[in-house]
Amino acid sequence: MAEQVATSNGSPNGSGEMKSKKANASTQSEMRDLRYRDAIREAIDEEMDRDDAVFVMGEEVGHYQGAYKVTQGLLDKYSDKRVIDTPIAEAGFAGVGIGAAMTGLRPIIEFMTWNFSFVAFDQIVQNAAKIYQMSGGKVKVPIVFRGPNGAARQVSSQHSHAVEAFYSNVPGLHVIAPSTPRDAKGLLKAAIRDDNPVIFLEGETIYGVKGEVPDASEDEVIEIGKGRVAREGTDVTLIAWGRPYYTALQAAEKLAEDSISVEVVDPRTLRPLDHELIKESVRKTNRAVIVHEHWHYGGPGAQIADLIQREAFDYLDAPVLRVCNLDVPMPYALNLEEQVLPTVERVIAAINKVLYRD
Amino acid sequence: MPVEQKATGQASKEELLGHYEQMYRIRRFEEEAARAYAQGKIGGFLHLYIGQEAIAVGASAVLRKEDYVFQTYRDHGTAISRGMSTKAAMAELFGKATGCANGLGGSMHFFDLENNFLGGYGIVGGHVALAAGAAFKSKYRDEDVVTICFIGEGATNIGGFHEACSLAGLWKLPLIVVVENNQYAMGTPMSRTSPVEDITKKAQGYGMAGERFDGHDVSVVKAGIGEAVERARKGEGPTLIEVLTYRFRGHSMSDPGKYRSREELEERKKRDPVALTRQRLLDQGASEDELADIEDSIEEEIAEAVKFADESEPAKMDVVLDSVLAGARAPATDWDEEGAHG
Numbered sequence: 001m002a003e004q005v006a007t008s009n010g011s012p013n014g015s016g017e018m019k020s021k022k023a024n025a026s027t028q029s030e031m032r033d034l035r036y037r038d039a040i041r042e043a044i045d046e047e048m049d050r051d052d053a054v055f056v057m058g059e060e061v062g063h064y065q066g067a068y069k070v071t072q073g074l075l076d077k078y079s080d081k082r083v084i085d086t087p088i089a090e091a092g093f094a095g096v097g098i099g100a101a102m103t104g105l106r107p108i109i110e111f112m113t114w115n116f117s118f119v120a121f122d123q124i125v126q127n128a129a130k131i132y133q134m135s136g137g138k139v140k141v142p143i144v145f146r147g148p149n150g151a152a153r154q155v156s157s158q159h160s161h162a163v164e165a166f167y168s169n170v171p172g173l174h175v176i177a178p179s180t181p182r183d184a185k186g187l188l189k190a191a192i193r194d195d196n197p198v199i200f201l202e203g204e205t206i207y208g209v210k211g212e213v214p215d216a217s218e219d220e221v222i223e224i225g226k227g228r229v230a231r232e233g234t235d236v237t238l239i240a241w242g243r244p245y246y247t248a249l250q251a252a253e254k255l256a257e258d259s260i261s262v263e264v265v266d267p268r269t270l271r272p273l274d275h276e277l278i279k280e281s282v283r284k285t286n287r288a289v290i291v292h293e294h295w296h297y298g299g300p301g302a303q304i305a306d307l308i309q310r311e312a313f314d315y316l317d318a319p320v321l322r323v324c325n326l327d328v329p330m331p332y333a334l335n336l337e338e339q340v341l342p343t344v345e346r347v348i349a350a351i352n353k354v355l356y357r358d
Numbered sequence: 359m360p361v362e363q364k365a366t367g368q369a370s371k372e373e374l375l376g377h378y379e380q381m382y383r384i385r386r387f388e389e390e391a392a393r394a395y396a397q398g399k400i401g402g403f404l405h406l407y408i409g410q411e412a413i414a415v416g417a418s419a420v421l422r423k424e425d426y427v428f429q430t431y432r433d434h435g436t437a438i439s440r441g442m443s444t445k446a447a448m449a450e451l452f453g454k455a456t457g458c459a460n461g462l463g464g465s466m467h468f469f470d471l472e473n474n475f476l477g478g479y480g481i482v483g484g485h486v487a488l489a490a491g492a493a494f495k496s497k498y499r500d501e502d503v504v505t506i507c508f509i510g511e512g513a514t515n516i517g518g519f520h521e522a523c524s525l526a527g528l529w530k531l532p533l534i535v536v537v538e539n540n541q542y543a544m545g546t547p548m549s550r551t552s553p554v555e556d557i558t559k560k561a562q563g564y565g566m567a568g569e570r571f572d573g574h575d576v577s578v579v580k581a582g583i584g585e586a587v588e589r590a591r592k593g594e595g596p597t598l599i600e601v602l603t604y605r606f607r608g609h610s611m612s613d614p615g616k617y618r619s620r621e622e623l624e625e626r627k628k629r630d631p632v633a634l635t636r637q638r639l640l641d642q643g644a645s646e647d648e649l650a651d652i653e654d655s656i657e658e659e660i661a662e663a664v665k666f667a668d669e670s671e672p673a674k675m676d677v678v679l680d681s682v683l684a685g686a687r688a689p690a691t692d693w694d695e696e697g698a699h700g
Binding site: 059060063064067085087088089090091092115116118119152153154155156157158159326327328329331332333334335336339340 | 401402403450453454459461462463464465466467479480481482483484512513515516517518543544545546550551552617672673674675678679682688689
């Protein structure tokens with residue numbers, strides 16, 4: 001059973017203060033600097049305020065103020081009727097959430113980490129994802145499962161999973177993995193309002209990342225299934241989300257010194273995937289590298305590579321490469337963990353390879 | 359909340375000296391681990407057993423070497439009480455090749471096959487069925503071996519616990535499930551996690567015997583668990599034991615423990631199992647010198663363990679690659695690099 005790892009250790013650049021690039025198209029609205037975790041809290045808070053069908057349920061979400069402090073203050077504001085501490089019983093409270101969603105509520109189910117969702121896998125895959133179709137399109141399941149995803153730092157093999165591949169495989173689920181505070185907020189609001197079950201993957205090591213978020217009065221809701229170009233470039237398309245998104249930006253920055261122009265694409269939603277955006281980018285750059293945490297076999301990178309070879313085959317000047325975790329369970333020792341996770345160096349090596357610079 | 363003691367369990371001075379030595383070893387090991395964590399030599403999660411030592415030591419005192427033990431992620435004390443060297447334990451925390459899991463498991467995943475300590479597990483409740491499996495094997499092979507599975511009280515609400523206990527009761531497995539009730543599932547008190555205060559009430563539904571006693575007195579623990587072990591050895595089936603205890607530190611190093619009062623903690627520390635055992639030894643005629651000798655030698659042992667861990671080689675990627683599958687080596691690269699396969 002885990003709880004927060006010091007973000008000063010776990011953040012992508014080791015400072016916990018990394019600012020995201022001003023990647024969103026600038027608007028005339030008021031912008032504020034918010035941490036990723038605070039942006040998520042705002043989304044929950046605003047949606048709870050807007051709709052009394054929305055409630056939060058999970059381990060340590062109330063009195064403890066959230067294992068990662070995402071739900072801090074919500075118990076005081078909404079009482080234990082709507083911010084509900086549970087025993088350690090993921091299958092149970094995931095199922096309770098699904099039942100409540102079937103009957104008209106809009107639950108936000110927090111997993112302390114996605115590593116603990118596997119005991120509730122049956123509920124998510126067999127019930128949440130199936131009931132709408134199984135009922136002939138009669139029973140909707142408007143539920144959000146959310147929590148931190150991916151390796152933190154040295155939490156070893158049972159606590160280091162990035163679960164995109166598992167859940168993206170399942171029709172009937174949306175899978176969202178925001179990289180920036182703004183996207184986290186806007187997409188979570190969309191997820192809560194959506195009538196389908198949503199898997200919402202937060203970056204365990206990027207809770208402390210700061211970035212611009214529109215003023216609360218904007219009520220910005222970001223469409224599920226739409227990615228964005230985080231950095232424009234012409235030589236290669238680099239696709240990444242979550243923590244590796246920051247690894248990708250660092251690699252792009254570094255390669256710019258070598259006059260290599262990297263376009264960083266953040267899909268934001270993994271299911272449904274923004275085919276159009278990825279296709280357009282690769283048709284422009286003629287090369288693609290995908291970076292993600294966790295294993296390559298059947299991973300989201302394989303799906304994206306498949307999309308690219310179908311939609312941009314004639315445009316490709318090099319095979320599509322993927323940079324993923326090494327194909328092993330996560331070891332505890334730091335020197336080994338650092339080798340297993342995708343690094344800036346490995347991303348640069350892959351880009352050099354598709355540019356035939358190696 | 360002291361409960362009526364079924365077992366009084368008087369230990370001889372010699373026995374008690376042995377228990378004290380082991381408890382003191384665990385205590386000092388973890389205090390030094392906490393220090394090393396603060397120095398950045400240990401990473402990830404570190405869940406300390408401080409305050410609960412009498413349980414591991416009392417249980418180990420009634421087990422034979424061939425008996426199996428499973429524990430949660432709060433596993434240092436149990437592993438050491440089963441005979442793991444403090445060097446192998448500390449080196450694991452330091453992420454070194456000489457650690458009990460070659461530096462691959464870390465604090466939460468100690469393993470010691472030589473002493474049939476079959477692991478510390480990070481997913482709550484998931485290991486109860488594994489322990490039932492080990493007990494199943496003993497029955498299948500008609501071996502005179504029992505299995506103890508330690509869990510926290512928070513784990514008694516998860517499906518894994520329920521299913522494993524159902525099977526153990528159904529098949530009369532030689533299993534003892536010991537719930538170390540330290541009152542808090544991370545930051546949540548039992549009143550908000552369990553519909554019943556007395557966890558052993560669940561035993562009846564599983565066809566298990568139930569026992570409940572305080573965990574600060576090593577002799578009481580030993581006697582209580584001893585009865586259950588005897589039942590299991592005689593083929594009379596599994597027991598669900600609830601031991602009432604308290605952890606003096608946070609859930610892990612990053613837990614400030616705001617959910618309980620300083621007064622509560624101080625009150626509990628008055629029943630520190632290590633201090634209590636020491637006092638009992640003095641009452642039974644042990645001399646200060648005798649105890650100081652034990653303590654000094656452990657001081658030395660722990661200092662050596664830290665030095666050993668410090669000076670050991672870092673964990674090795676070769677071991678990672680060779681331990682994904684038995685008999686096959688994993689590729690040293692990801693999918694796209696030369697030599698990789700799917």
